[in-house]
Amino acid sequence: MIYKTKGTCTREIELEVEDGKVAYVNFIGGCDGNTKGLSRLVEGMEVDEVIHRLSGIRCGLRKTSCPDQLSKALKAYKEREPLSD
Numbered sequence: 001m002i003y004k005t006k007g008t009c010t011r012e013i014e015l016e017v018e019d020g021k022v023a024y025v026n027f028i029g030g031c032d033g034n035t036k037g038l039s040r041l042v043e044g045m046e047v048d049e050v051i052h053r054l055s056g057i058r059c060g061l062r063k064t065s066c067p068d069q070l071s072k073a074l075k076a077y078k079e080r081e082p083l084s085d
Helices: 032-042 047-054 066-080
Strands: 002-004 010-018 021-029
Touching (some): 002 066, 010 066, 021 047, 021 066, 032 066, 047 066
16 A cells, blocks of 8 residues: 655555554655664554554644654555455
8 A cells, every 4th residue: 555645755655464463564755774773663563553653643833744644644555455254
């Protein structure tokens, strides 16, 4: 999935989810070291846990941040995910 971000230096986030866990994250743009570190930290984590931990984090005076945008991307992923029986 590719998520177009809003309000951050990062332009988009590429992500993959497998079995309810974040399998891959790549930020396009933004602070290279920080986004790479964030990606490695969340890979393997449960989607809901990442959303819980990162939602609402701000960057300076901005109302959002790269971590917050990742939580929004994962929420969007969950909304698109087909329900299983």
